[in-house]
Amino acid sequence: MGRLTGGDPSLLRRINSAVVLHALRAADFATLTEITRVTGLSRPTVEGVVEGLSEAGLVVETDADEGGARRQGRPARKFRFRAEAGHLLGLEIGAHRVAAVLSDLDGKILGTAAKDVSETAPADERLERLRGAVADLLRRAGVSRGSLRAVGVGSPGIVEADGSVRLSTALPGWTGLPLGERLRRSFKCPVLVENDANAAAVAEHWKGAATESDDVVFVLAGLSPGAGSLIGGRLHRGYGGAAGEIGALHLLGREVTPETLLSTTDEPLHPLDEQAVAKVFAHAREGDERARAAVDRFIRRLVHDVGALVLALDPELVVVGGWAAGLDDVLEPLHRELTRYCLRPPRVTLSLLGEAAVATGALRLALDHVDEELFAVEGTVTQRHQ
CATH class of the missing domain: 3.30.420.40 (ATPase, nucleotide binding domain)
Structure with a gap:
């Protein structure tokens, strides 16, 4: 990339446009005087930038009431970011x-x-x-x-x-x-x-259970659990995009696949689909001992998988989502085991966004x-x- 200098007018225009757009987007609306004060740019620069953004369809003049008493004389022009522009x-x-x-x-x-x-x-x-x-x-x-x-x-x-x-x-x-x-x-x-x-x-970091945490493990708990991780507020994908594929951890053990974990007989559960699994969980809630044992095995597997990721990343928070988030008492054993194995166990909570x-x-x-x-x-x- 070529060397950029303070004398590059196109670069300065882009910087000034970004600064003004940030200011307008952070407010419901603002006058030119308010934009000048917030951005530190000169009044003529702000006027020129707002005119350019208006021509681009990103800013529009508005007649919104500033909420204060009306002043005598010509009212100040007010502008807002056009969120409806796209x-x-x-x-x-x-x-x-x-x-x-x-x-x-x-x-x-x-x-x-x-x-x-x-x-x-x-x-x-x-x-x-x-x-x-x-x-x-x-x-x-x-x-x-x-x-x-x-x-x-x-x-x-x-x-x-x-x-x-x-x-x-x-x-x-x-x-x-x-x-x-x-x-x-x-x-x-x-x-x-x-x-x-x-x-x-x-999503959980934006609007859900992790809005106050930047080091987060989200567990999408299903038949084969997966996880997403934020480190310092940034999504961690890994070198090949496979970070968090904790569902493969069963390959490190023997006979710990979902088919065997969730079986209520001496044979692997078949077919292994969410409808069949839902029946196992329903029987467990009704007090069926073999179903309860199957659910306990599944939760222990989930705890094992999440624990491995927590030990590696040391997050502040673990958020449990997916259909397994609705299991009875899934948080208590997870927190208990993480406390047992981790030097500093993270907080554990359920997703606030659910299927959304x-x-x-x-x-x-x-x-x-x-x-x-x-x-x-x-x-x-x-x-x-x-």
């Missing part, structure tokens, strides 16, 4: 459902949609259900597809930088699927694909991407998964 989508692709959430450029939720899908559905059918959910959502919200500025996607599996799924055992036909490429055919904006547990971790976590996190990833574009001060923006 829209964002967060998408979840799961075993039993697909979901979408729509927001403006401030991340304000404008609507949601979800459709059930069979866990045995092939990839084409699952993607078609997702497109249907998106179409329904945009139609109800009155938002055109051309208004979308970025789309985030949360998917099971190990996700490559280009949005391809390198490995996924959760969905039929998902391993090797060029998911990002397939979805980009439906949108004229950047599409960012992320592992579902990673997306959920981002993955789509919400995908939306946040889309918002982060757009923020990088809006507030970039260099000529190009490094884009991931595009």
